[in-house]
Amino acid sequence: MQQRLSPNETNPAGLAFSTGPMNSDRLIQGMAEGGDFRIIAAQTTNTVETARQLLDLAPVATDALGRALTGSLLLARLLDKNVKHQYVTLRFEGNGPLGVIIAEANVAGSARGFVANPVPQDVGLDVSRAIGRGLLTVVRGTPPAGKPYTSQITLEGGGVAQDLTRYLAGSEQIASAVLLGVLNRRDGVAAAGGIVVQGFPHASPESIDRIERRIREAPPLSTLLDKMRIEDVVATVFHGCQYKQIDSSFNVPLSYSCSCSRERALAPLALFSPDELREMIDQGGSEVVCQFCGRKYRFSGEDLLALHANPDA
């Protein structure tokens, strides 16, 4: 039994998993090779564990969504063009048993996600086969104004980190490497996080060589994350590459949080036909469940009647 990292608050052993500043989820930033490389890294253990609990995810679904959530948080920061409200949405539509997976994050450090089939029958699948082959759609935008920027690449079954690396190289013209890891234990997520390395055009061939070798030789990220905090994980992976972390006052706290509201939950109901609305009203109302956080919004017959009377509201 691995009780040390139990998310169960009634378990006194769970105290070891304190949520103090050093254990809180956070995004850190740094440079390597004298400024030839930018490095962004995230510790997302609590964020992924929250997703697992809210969405009742099986381990392979936790692994897949955890990587996607971590990736979306890293990309939201990496692709930041000084826009305060930028968000990034990753939509994986593969032919694997998990079905559609959505991970969404903003530059302020909030993330939320969704897995169409959170408990696949074959529990022994690895992440890439559980997602399968298909399409990855990446949307980034800045609500409420600004047209979202959308691009698509094929999912080739190599895993979330590889897909995101290909997306960055193709659609964003960014030479990068993405490393992601989630470590599941019987009672929850023991560790999760990721690193994205961006090479600048002025990087020397020697420094590219050193960084590539360090990435190739790095042990699986989840095993490092299990043993040390994210600052030390990055320093370990890039030892000998003049890695320097930017002042921790630039860290971004990360969390799983959903932006749903009663108003937003009601809006899609306006799309039902008057007959369908009438039927819901006759049945005494309707309930809408948020697919990202499981929150339930209950609408009475009167709420729906108002919608019925004023369909443009």
Ligand SMILES: [Zn+2]
């Ligand atoms: Zn929600």
